[in-house]
Amino acid sequence: MTPITATLLPQGKHAVKLMEKLGHVVKAVSLTRGLPEANPRSLEIRFLRFSFFRQLPLFFGVRSTVAPDLALLIGMLEEGGHDDVPPDIQRAMAAYLLGCGEADSRQLDRLRRLNGLPAAAR
Numbered sequence: 001m002t003p004i005t006a007t008l009l010p011q012g013k014h015a016v017k018l019m020e021k022l023g024h025v026v027k028a029v030s031l032t033r034g035l036p037e038a039n040p041r042s043l044e045i046r047f048l049r050f051s052f053f054r055q056l057p058l059f060f061g062v063r064s065t066v067a068p069d070l071a072l073l074i075g076m077l078e079e080g081g082h083d084d085v086p087p088d089i090q091r092a093m094a095a096y097l098l099g100c101g102e103a104d105s106r107q108l109d110r111l112r113r114l115n116g117l118p119a120a121a122r
Contacts, residue, residue: 028052029060036069043082046073047093054102070102074110091115 012024032053036046050069053062076082077094085093094114097103103111109119 025056025060029056029062033062036072041082043073043076043085043090043093046076051096051100054100066102070097070107073097074103074107074114077114078110 012021012028015021015024032049036042036049039045046069050066050073053060053069054066056062073093074097077090077097082090091114094111098108098111098115105120112119
């Protein structure tokens, strides 16, 4: 994620004027599209896009990336080998994914294992 994109996200969230907020979000969306695909091994970039896009209303047209990003993130966290992201941050990512409300039952079980929790009773 570029530093410019990373600063646009909170600017869009905290802008008071609606059109200013919209402008920041639209620009951040356009800068964020394709970043994970250009950096497929970056856990951080994919997580930032997932956490940003999953919160946006449908009219931004980015929800189609949320489910695939979630699936890839779970796999990446299970696979390991992301030495650029400290283990405590990876655990926090897994905890966020567990509580975000986007995962299906199988993904929830995988996330529970990543968080050191037992699988749900069936």
